[in-house]
Amino acid sequence: MNGADSGEVKVAAADATVPKPATAGLTGGVYADREQAVLENLKKIYDPEIPMNIVDLGLIYGFDWSGDDVTLHMTLTAPGCPVAGILAEEVKGAIEKVEHIHAATVDMVWEPPWTPERMSDFAKRQFGYL
Numbered sequence: 001m002n003g004a005d006s007g008e009v010k011v012a013a014a015d016a017t018v019p020k021p022a023t024a025g026l027t028g029g030v031y032a033d034r035e036q037a038v039l040e041n042l043k044k045i046y047d048p049e050i051p052m053n054i055v056d057l058g059l060i061y062g063f064d065w066s067g068d069d070v071t072l073h074m075t076l077t078a079p080g081c082p083v084a085g086i087l088a089e090e091v092k093g094a095i096e097k098v099e100h101i102h103a104a105t106v107d108m109v110w111e112p113p114w115t116p117e118r119m120s121d122f123a124k125r126q127f128g129y130l
Contacts, residue, residue: 041125042054047059047076048083048087056073056122060072061075068100069102069103070103073108073112075113077114092104093108
């Protein structure tokens, strides 16, 4: 891990201001390289019920930065997912492996809700949507 274990995992109340999926565009600026590295690490994490990584599924909604600390906004395909806490911890660990990230927080949000339209074209092709 690249820093202290001061990050956290939290489940947030609905937040309709969450941006489109991170795969549609990074926040850019000074954090673009870190965000790309985070997304590459997260592509190694698969949804436990769907044979696809969480990035291509469209579960990653965006990033908020405060210096070298990051909050990742993500969702799940269903709010009642029994592995939400375990998955969030795995995501947090993958984020904190990225160079120049001190601590990560995983913010699990439910608004806007996940739909298959949030998937990457790659995932849509794999599941027959394209």
